[in-house]
Amino acid sequence: MGWFPLRPRKLGVANGAADGTGRNVPPDEPVFEWSAVGGAAWAGVRTQPDRGVNRLVGGMRAAPMWASTSYTSHVAAFDGAPGGTLPSYGLLADALGAPIENRYRSACFVPSVSALALQYDPVEWPVDLYLDITALSPEQSQLDDYHGDAHNSEHGKVTATLAEWIVDQLVK
Structure with missing residues (x-):
């Protein structure tokens, strides 16, 4: 109809601290453990380890019938990285009635370096999760321009x- 812009701009925002400040969530730490019925039912969760092979992240069991353990390999320690958070550990702990430290209730859900579409090899993942994005040039992103938050906040x-x-960008 003729009213759309001829050159739309790709803009992005991240809920993570733009200066690269992460959260107080170290890698490979116990988040919570829960047990019931005299230990016959058990669940345990750990924060994401920093890379490695077959690193434990959690498990559940209902003895003697069923048990499941989860491992990860070659994955960076995302949980404490700057980015939008999700209260995933807290929701699970609350559902089980398990005690959990406040700092572990939420973990990084979308790292800032991902939300801002930084150009990197997603398989090799050479990017620093704690990168100060304020010091980057727009050419280092697949977006035309981007902005990070003043602190880490909930995803979305x-x-x-x-x-x-965002409002400032809309008037350009």
């Missing part, structure tokens, strides 16, 4: 910092 939350930047 529109904070004042992000809303002001």
